[in-house]
Amino acid sequence: MALFIDQQTLDDLIIFSKGKNASICSFFNQTVTRGGEEQLITMLQYPMNHKEEIQERVDILRLLMSIPTLEFPFTSLDFSDIEQYLSETDSRSQIQNSKKSLKEKLRYLLKVDAQILHTKNGIAALQRVIQAFVIFAANIPAAKKTDSWNKFEQSALKITETTLWKDFLDTEKSVQITDKNIHKIDQRCRFDDKEVILGFMKATYELDALIAVAQVALNKNLTLPLILEDSDDTELDIDGLYHPLVPNAVPNKLSLGHEEHILFLTGANMAGKSTFMKSLGISLYLAHLGFPIPAKHMRFKVKDGLFTTINLSDNISSGYSHFYAEVLRVKRVAVELGNKKKLYVFFDELFRGTNVKDAYDGTLELLKSFAHKTDSFFLISTHITEVAEELSHLNNIHFAYLPTILENDKPVYTYTLEKGVSEDRHGMVIIENEKILEILA
Amino acid sequence: MKKFHTDNQTLEDLNVFGKFKKGSLFQLYNRTQTTRGEKLLERWLKEPFTEIAPIRDRQALIKELAAYPHDFPINLENLKKADIYLRQPIATNYVSSLGNLSLKKLKQLIGIDSEWEIFSSSLKATLSILKDLHTFITELNKQENKDTYRQAYQRIEYISKQLDSAEIKALFSLDMADSIKDISSIHYTLSKMSNDGLKPVIELIDELDVVFGIREVMKERKLCFADFTVDYKSLYKVEKLRHPALKDAVSNNLTLSDDSTVLFLTGANMAGKSTFMKAVASSLYLSHVGLPIAAHSLTLTLKEGLFTSINVPDNLSKGYSHFYAEVKRVKMIAEEVAAQKKLLVIFDELFKGTNVKDALEATTAVSSAFASHNSSNFIISTHIIEAADILRVQHPNMQFKFLPTVMKDNRPTYTYTIEEGVSSDKHGLLILKNEGVFELIEK
Numbered sequence: 115m116a117l118f119i120d121q122q123t124l125d126d127l128i129i130f131s132k133g134k135n136a137s138i139c140s141f142f143n144q145t146v147t148r149g150g151e152e153q154l155i156t157m158l159q160y161p162m163n164h165k166e167e168i169q170e171r172v173d174i175l176r177l178l179m180s181i182p183t184l185e186f187p188f189t190s191l192d193f194s195d196i197e198q199y200l201s202e203t204d205s206r207s208q209i210q211n212s213k214k215s216l217k218e219k220l221r222y223l224l225k226v227d228a229q230i231l232h233t234k235n236g237i238a239a240l241q242r243v244i245q246a247f248v249i250f251a252a253n254i255p256a257a258k259k260t261d262s263w264n265k266f267e268q269s270a271l272k273i274t275e276t277t278l279w280k281d282f283l284d285t286e287k288s289v290q291i292t293d294k295n296i297h298k299i300d301q302r303c304r305f306d307d308k309e310v311i312l313g314f315m316k317a318t319y320e321l322d323a324l325i326a327v328a329q330v331a332l333n334k335n336l337t338l339p340l341i342l343e344d345s346d347d348t349e350l351d352i353d354g355l356y357h358p359l360v361p362n363a364v365p366n367k368l369s370l371g372h373e374e375h376i377l378f379l380t381g382a383n384m385a386g387k388s389t390f391m392k393s394l395g396i397s398l399y400l401a402h403l404g405f406p407i408p409a410k411h412m413r414f415k416v417k418d419g420l421f422t423t424i425n426l427s428d429n430i431s432s433g434y435s436h437f438y439a440e441v442l443r444v445k446r447v448a449v450e451l452g453n454k455k456k457l458y459v460f461f462d463e464l465f466r467g468t469n470v471k472d473a474y475d476g477t478l479e480l481l482k483s484f485a486h487k488t489d490s491f492f493l494i495s496t497h498i499t500e501v502a503e504e505l506s507h508l509n510n511i512h513f514a515y516l517p518t519i520l521e522n523d524k525p526v527y528t529y530t531l532e533k534g535v536s537e538d539r540h541g542m543v544i545i546e547n548e549k550i551l552e553i554l555a
Numbered sequence: 556m557k558k559f560h561t562d563n564q565t566l567e568d569l570n571v572f573g574k575f576k577k578g579s580l581f582q583l584y585n586r587t588q589t590t591r592g593e594k595l596l597e598r599w600l601k602e603p604f605t606e607i608a609p610i611r612d613r614q615a616l617i618k619e620l621a622a623y624p625h626d627f628p629i630n631l632e633n634l635k636k637a638d639i640y641l642r643q644p645i646a647t648n649y650v651s652s653l654g655n656l657s658l659k660k661l662k663q664l665i666g667i668d669s670e671w672e673i674f675s676s677s678l679k680a681t682l683s684i685l686k687d688l689h690t691f692i693t694e695l696n697k698q699e700n701k702d703t704y705r706q707a708y709q710r711i712e713y714i715s716k717q718l719d720s721a722e723i724k725a726l727f728s729l730d731m732a733d734s735i736k737d738i739s740s741i742h743y744t745l746s747k748m749s750n751d752g753l754k755p756v757i758e759l760i761d762e763l764d765v766v767f768g769i770r771e772v773m774k775e776r777k778l779c780f781a782d783f784t785v786d787y788k789s790l791y792k793v794e795k796l797r798h799p800a801l802k803d804a805v806s807n808n809l810t811l812s813d814d815s816t817v818l819f820l821t822g823a824n825m826a827g828k829s830t831f832m833k834a835v836a837s838s839l840y841l842s843h844v845g846l847p848i849a850a851h852s853l854t855l856t857l858k859e860g861l862f863t864s865i866n867v868p869d870n871l872s873k874g875y876s877h878f879y880a881e882v883k884r885v886k887m888i889a890e891e892v893a894a895q896k897k898l899l900v901i902f903d904e905l906f907k908g909t910n911v912k913d914a915l916e917a918t919t920a921v922s923s924a925f926a927s928h929n930s931s932n933f934i935i936s937t938h939i940i941e942a943a944d945i946l947r948v949q950h951p952n953m954q955f956k957f958l959p960t961v962m963k964d965n966r967p968t969y970t971y972t973i974e975e976g977v978s979s980d981k982h983g984l985l986i987l988k989n990e991g992v993f994e995l996i997e998k
Binding site for chain 2: 437438441442444445448449451452453465468469470471472473474475476479480483484486487498499500542544545548549550551553554555
């Protein structure tokens with residue numbers, strides 16, 4: 115089962131992007147092969163909701179990250195030869211074992227047969243790649259190998275147990291590929307043992323994607339997340355969290371425990387609420403992939419879904435419609451919560467499509483309702499700080515804010531999360547500074 | 556004349572310009588048949604008057620032509636053709652005119668170009684336009700009450716006199732030949748009409764084009780002309796006001812006068828606050844242009860400016876700068892108000908990007924400060940109804956009205972009719988409840 119997400123979440127967190135814009139995908143995409151890139155995209159599309167699966171991915175990545183001078187162990191040129199060779203699946207293209215007439219032999223001597231050349235190149239490249247995989251696996255100290263790696267290695271290297279490998283391909287035996295045996299090898303590679311070979315190729319692509327992720331993690335100082343048991347007292351613990359796509363992002367710390375499963379975030383408009391929400395969203399998303407996250411350390415609980423509403427499209431000009439879009443989004447989440455799903459739910463500036471009064475009422479009621487859903491996590495940001503007063507008696511809400519400091523009447527932002535509710539009353543300060551009331555007096 | 560004070564935000568709110576913009580005031584009043592007429596209407600809408608006389612003058616002209624029994628008097632085909640001639644330099648003397656034209660004729664004869672033909676046919680078209688205009692003015696003079704549109708009438712009279720001159724009249728009866736002599740003598744005579752050539756004639760035709768268009772609009776919709784008064788310091792009294800762009804719009808009454816200059820308007824989101832405020836603002840704006848408006852009657856004092864904040868884009872992402880821009884604008888308006896300028900100021904949901912406390916404090920403080928100035932009128936809308944409680948105590952003569960929401964089968968419906976009092980409709984929460992959100996969560 116995969117983690118519940120939707121397009122809105124993918125868009126909010128910029129997991130993928132159109133064109134050449136930076137995205138989480140482009141952030142990790144340092145794959146060597148095209149197949150590796152496809153694997154990475156597939157992985158990113160399917161975050162997981164099983165602790166064991168996530169842990170397996172984390173373990174493999176931890177292993178890869180521990181390898182000194184980690185590098186993709188294959189030459190990318192070999193892959194184009196293999197891909198070209200394997201992509202021809204028509205049985206008529208099979209190399210025939212026919213006794214060649216003298217005439218044919220003569221022609222063969224004079225002019226290279228393109229098909230046989232491709233086949234030879236493809237098989238040789240395959241040989242090299244398998245060999246490199248074997249060496250790569252063998253170079254990892256046995257003590258480091260975890261169950262998940264062994265599982266991965268075994269399934270990838272099933273190919274070395276085939277007679278195809280043993281009889282022909284194993285380079286240690288140095289069997290020459292000749293005109294005499296090529297038709298046999300071709301038959302095995304492309305037809306008889308096709309599944310095993312494709313399985314092996316998929317594993318190499320996966321290795322490509324994983325090595326790319328591990329390399330990015332090493333270069334950018336990312337860390338692998340730790341999974342908490344559902345019963346753990348700590349709800350979420352993260353330190354040094356930053357937005358990977360924002361240059362010079364300020365790191366933040368957040369530690370929630372003792373039944374705190376709602377984070378109530380306030381702060382002025384430019385104080386960095388959305389960016390903080392996006393960073394946390396991205397980290398939770400990556401954590402459910404078992405990927406390294408942009409933080410110093412992170413402990414989290416695996417849940418069933420991640421719903422963010424940060425940049426809800428407001429191209430609809432009418433206030434009601436935007437409000438209604440928000441209501442529908444809330445309803446969507448409500449349905450999942452009603453189905454006993456454990457969710458991560460993010461709402462940025464909830465009900466901004468309506469008036470302050472309605473937004474106040476709606477936010478308050480909704481938060482009271484969310485407070486009963488103790489196995490889901492809610493992050494709600496709002497500029498309506500008054501809601502906090504009404505909720506201060508609830509001990510499952512953690513109040514945090516992003517401060518604004520006025521320096522020479524100009525607001526300055528620290529982008530550092532602090533405990534409590536924003537009391538920035540800069541609205542009135544600005545009005546006073548502009549002396550509007552004096553003008554009218 | 557002083558310029559009418561307004562700004563882009565206001566013009567955007569009122570949707571004044573835009574030939575292809577749906578429901579723009581320009582589109583509503585534009586039934587012109589020529590591009591020049593279109594441009595003139597645009598100029599009218601760009602420059603509302605700040606004096607009563609020219610407003611009454613334009614109103615009178617429109618009223619007069621509305622009563623005129625025939626259609627637009629000028630043949631459009633001729634008008635198009637005449638354009639070429641009208642753009643010609645005027646002939647300064649007969650000899651040079653003759654020489655110039657002879658050259659054209661010669662070129663035509665040896666087949667170099669067709670300038671001559673174009674010139675002469677354009678000239679003939681011009682002449683028949685003048686004939687049309689002459690007939691029209693003669694007809695119009697038969698109508699009564701022409702003295703009411705003093706200035707406009709003076710313009711018409713001026714042209715009328717020239718067209719009545721023996722020289723021009725002689726041209727009308729001229730049996731037009733294609734001879735150089737005839738054409739150049741017509742050309743010379745027309746050039747003599749005024750220093751500006753035929754400019755006054757063209758300008759009158761443009762004006763007629765616009766007004767005949769407005770006449771069409773008046774036939775389709777029940778419009779009225781504003782009555783400007785000097786008996787008050789500030790007055791805006793409207794009966795059965797409708798939004799100009801809406802068909803079957805609900806009509807409303809409103810009176811803002813010296814002893815009650817501020818309207819404090821509340822109501823739910825869809826209840827029609829913005830529509831009402833736009834209707835008020837556009838009726839005031841159009842009245843200062845001298846155009847008829849969508850109401851039963853409107854009596855008002857002359858204003859020097861109009862400022863509205865109705866569709867301020869909700870750029871939360873711009874954050875501080877957006878709020879700051881809003882404050883800056885309020886300040887600019889405050890300065891004008893403090894300078895005893897006569898304005899209509901409309902604020903829809905002031906300070907909505909900030910928290911409730913700030914919005915409440917700021918809204919009451921600003922409204923209260925405005926209320927002490929009776930040379931301008933104000934309409935302020937907000938969702939923070941608590942502001943009304945505070946303001947009611949401070950300013951007993953402030954008006955409190957609201958647009959109600961009526962619940963039918965738990966669905967909000969709207970009457971769009973203004974009522975006395977303060978709205979307490981909170982249907983946002985209701986919509987959440989209607990969608991069953993809370994039950995779903997608790998399930």
